[in-house]
Amino acid sequence: MGTSLLEFDGLHITLPVKGAHRTVIHRVDLTVPTGSAVGLVGESGSGKSLTARSVLRLLPPGARVGGDVRFDGSSVSAMDPAALRTLRSREVAMIFQDPRAHINPLRTVGDFLTEGLVTTRGERRGAAEARASDLLREVGIADAPRRLRQRPAELSGGLLQRVMIAAALITEPRLLLADEPTTALDVTTQAEVMAVIDEARVQRGLAMLFITHDLALASAVCDRIAVMYAGSVVEQVPAALLYDGSCHPYTRALLASRPDPGAGAQPLRAIGGRPLSASEAGPGCAFAPRCPAAQDLCTAERPLPEPTGEGRAACHFPRLAHEGAPGTDRRTRHV
Ligand code: SF4
Numbered sequence: 001m002g003t004s005l006l007e008f009d010g011l012h013i014t015l016p017v018k019g020a021h022r023t024v025i026h027r028v029d030l031t032v033p034t035g036s037a038v039g040l041v042g043e044s045g046s047g048k049s050l051t052a053r054s055v056l057r058l059l060p061p062g063a064r065v066g067g068d069v070r071f072d073g074s075s076v077s078a079m080d081p082a083a084l085r086t087l088r089s090r091e092v093a094m095i096f097q098d099p100r101a102h103i104n105p106l107r108t109v110g111d112f113l114t115e116g117l118v119t120t121r122g123e124r125r126g127a128a129e130a131r132a133s134d135l136l137r138e139v140g141i142a143d144a145p146r147r148l149r150q151r152p153a154e155l156s157g158g159l160l161q162r163v164m165i166a167a168a169l170i171t172e173p174r175l176l177l178a179d180e181p182t183t184a185l186d187v188t189t190q191a192e193v194m195a196v197i198d199e200a201r202v203q204r205g206l207a208m209l210f211i212t213h214d215l216a217l218a219s220a221v222c223d224r225i226a227v228m229y230a231g232s233v234v235e236q237v238p239a240a241l242l243y244d245g246s247c248h249p250y251t252r253a254l255l256a257s258r259p260d261p262g263a264g265a266q267p268l269r270a271i272g273g274r275p276l277s278a279s280e281a282g283p284g285c286a287f288a289p290r291c292p293a294a295q296d297l298c299t300a301e302r303p304l305p306e307p308t309g310e311g312r313a314a315c316h317f318p319r320l321a322h323e324g325a326p327g328t329d330r331r332t333r334h335v
Pocket of ligand 1: 248249316317
């Protein structure tokens with residue numbers, strides 16, 4: 001593990017709703033070391049995307065942010081406009097789920113790719129286009145000169161996401177924020193696009209915060225996994241230990257609800273109940289209404305993240321996969 005490039009230190013976010021402020025991120029403590037990939041996993045509405053957007057201060061109007069987000073040691077909330085511009089245009093690049101929503105449909109692919117280099121870096125258009133062509137070829141788009149002249153409507157979703165990846169790489173950032181980059185694609189294209197991102201990231205030694213609801217995909221391309229629930233990171237674990245070393249009941253429930261190709265016609269296992277939002281969670285553990293290991297303490301007191309071997313979990317009664325009975329109190333067990 002390298003030094004920390006990105007650090008979330010007690011991140012807390014509220015948004016204005018009908019005259020009051022509602023909590024949307026309760027607490028995120030997380031680090032992304034230089035050159036490493038961290039997967040941020042959880043159900044829809046758990047706060048993954050807002051966490052990523054806080055890195056670039058791209059939050060909805062009226063958002064109040066507590067705690068700190070630091071990039072390379074500098075607090076993002078304390079950055080002046082010039083530093084924030086540098087962060088957004090050079091240091092950190094974002095890949096969104098739906099490229100069509102983030103690429104101007106009236107401009108050509110070439111304009112989209114080269115605009116930043118020409119306007120903020122003062123590069124000559126010819127040099128910028130040559131670089132854009134090289135990147136299109138690198139992300140697997142043939143006939144790059146023709147593609148540069150096309151408009152987004154002329155490209156498939158898979159090709160457009162490759163253009164988005166090229167746009168993210170063109171400024172040579174140090175950190176990629178990839179927000180469900182393959183969710184909107186068909187299964188075959190998903191695998192191809194994920195391979196392009198992974199290869200480009202590893203070759204360049206980029207750090208990545210990879211947001212997904214797909215635990216298996218995250219564990220395949222990331223070094224470390226952070227699981228979010230109701231606006232909090234509830235567990236962090238090395239990706240290699242996810243299946244056998246994670247011990248938060250929510251993580252275990254997510255793993256147990258994955259489709260099993262060998263299970264024949266068995267019905268899928270689902271997590272009972274419904275996910276709570278951060279603002280609905282009471283004073284105790286937000287997962288308590290759905291947790292098979294919940295005990296009285298769980299509804300009375302919110303658990304804080306504590307070490308669990310090579311990971312951390314916010315649970316009063318964490319348990320490993322091979323431990324049978326629910327509820328082994330962390331304060332008496334050895335991990
Ligand atoms: Fe379950 Fe209690 Fe742990 Fe929450 S703190 S996940 S309710 S065991």
